[in-house]
Amino acid sequence: MITADAVTKRYPEGREALRDVSFEITAGEMVFLTGHSGAGKSTLFRLLAAIERPTSGSIVINGQNLSALRRNAIPYLRRKLGLIFQDQKLLFDRSVLDNVLLPLAIVGHPARDSFRRAQAALAKVGLTNREKTMPIALSGGEQQRLAIARAVVNRPVIILADEPTANLDA
Ligand SMILES: Nc1ncnc2c1ncn2[C@@H]1O[C@H](COP(=O)(O)OP(=O)(O)OP(=O)(O)O)[C@@H](O)[C@H]1O
Numbered sequence: 001m002i003t004a005d006a007v008t009k010r011y012p013e014g015r016e017a018l019r020d021v022s023f024e025i026t027a028g029e030m031v032f033l034t035g036h037s038g039a040g041k042s043t044l045f046r047l048l049a050a051i052e053r054p055t056s057g058s059i060v061i062n063g064q065n066l067s068a069l070r071r072n073a074i075p076y077l078r079r080k081l082g083l084i085f086q087d088q089k090l091l092f093d094r095s096v097l098d099n100v101l102l103p104l105a106i107v108g109h110p111a112r113d114s115f116r117r118a119q120a121a122l123a124k125v126g127l128t129n130r131e132k133t134m135p136i137a138l139s140g141g142e143q144q145r146l147a148i149a150r151a152v153v154n155r156p157v158i159i160l161a162d163e164p165t166a167n168l169d170a
């Protein structure tokens, strides 16, 4: 499902964030990546989400080799991924509900079912009755849970999460 082969990522100033990283993750696995601050966790996340490209090595995700992927094919790959960013990337100019509806709107999912799914996703993360709230009015942990609801609402085949529990209680 995800294969990394000898992946190295070097940033312009010569800083090597990842060196010769290889691993394989199969369908149904739940994998935790741990490491100290600056170890390269977010870098790997960005490579897997095709936000950045490796300096060398290859990544195959859901049968697609990211190195061979054309730029205009990337949005289609991302629709199969549920992404939870370390800095959440919520849209602060729209409500909690509209943040969760966005991934469904992008793929043209029918409105009525979208609403049902968004409500179910919000219920799953304990944000029922907060639909009309603006994200700025949520606590840090609530914002984190909103980001999780948005990542799962489209039932992605792969969920990639960067420090998803950072602001959450047990
Ligand atoms: N855009 C960039 N340009 C240059 N160097 C970068 C860039 N992004 C990350 N780095 C460097 O790559 C290394 C790995 O960073 P990364 O963000 O992947 O770490 P991390 O494991 O996610 O850390 P944290 O636990 O603090 O989130 C760090 O030394 C960082 O300074």
Ligand SMILES: [Mg+2]
Binding pocket: 041, 042, 043, 086, 162
């Ligand atoms: Mg990080």
